[in-house]
Amino acid sequence: MIAMLKDIVNKQIAELKKLWDNKAELLFQLLNLAMIVFSALMIWKGLMFLTKSESPVVVVLSGSMEPAFQRGDILFLNNQENPIRIGEIVVFKIKDRDIPIVHRVLKVHENAEGEVELLTKGDNNRIDDRSLYAPGQLWLKREDILGRAVGTLRYVGMVTIMLNDYPMLKYVLVGLMGLFVLTNKEG
């Protein structure tokens, strides 16, 4: 096993050296790498445009919505203009907090101007979310909402959670992927 790994590493180094000597080839492979990165960026920005949400895909980080969503599920959001109504699952952001929260709308109060004030609660929590909101904040407004959850994929978000828990893994993974794209001859 170790011999095999050593062999692979040696081959990679040889490839890199060869690449360094052949500048045209190096440029080509770098462009290849850039194309992959930019395609991913384009897909993300395209989704942002279609869903009108600043983060169209989020990962569930807590168990407060169990059994509907578990830690590691990913959610697809939609933030089209239509009004938020009772019982919908929304993702919202609280001032001075980095991580958005996924919870269900428990109360809707809409005034004559069409402005809504919302109160949310996690299905698995015993009380509503007032204690999670910013100090003195009683209600969520429309602009606090990043989007409503429309669909879910199980387990996929586990990768993100791992990358978050072990930041080193992120660099190792990205580095490895970059290396293989660079040295891959088939592209």
Added chain:
Amino acid sequence: MHTVWVRLNAVVFFSLSVLLTLALLASFTSHPSILGDNGNPSSPLSPSIKTLKLNSLRSLRPHGSVDRALFSLDISADFNPAFHWNVKQLFVFICAEFSTPSNPLNQVVLWDKIIEAKDVDKIIDEKNSIIKYSLISQGTDLRGVDVTLKMYWDTMPITSTMSMGVGDVVGKFTLPNDYVSKAEKGKVDDKTKRRKRKD
């Protein structure tokens, strides 16, 4: 050269595509619009709601700057029809809708229940059950307000998009014109309407 890596890459990529295709197919074949259940109460997949009405008012009192009402409900519904192979759980809730001078639309959840696919008992039958969350307005404006009770169910699939349905059996009542404390039992003008389900 890197046969191990190329092969590993191919296998991982292929299995991911297969998984994604299967998930999409599952989602497509059990989508509410394919199965004919768009939250439409006359669809065979919608639960049968028999009773949804006010039983008795316990109190209607001001709490600081807001009014708060507490009462009990009679609920009876069978949620078996709403389950098919791609349903993980239903989130069933009862919502009170009312309008006040400052807010034309108020929606407040009074009671909720999660029914999972693995639960044997998918029938709700509760008599005189006190609401889980009391009915609170944004001002002291609940006296004499007409309240409409509606039952919603949010279908959570295993893999697909979520969908919400609302029952056509609605409970209606009017809160009294004066505050009612727990001691004296308030009389409530019960206008619960029950429409017959057409199948």
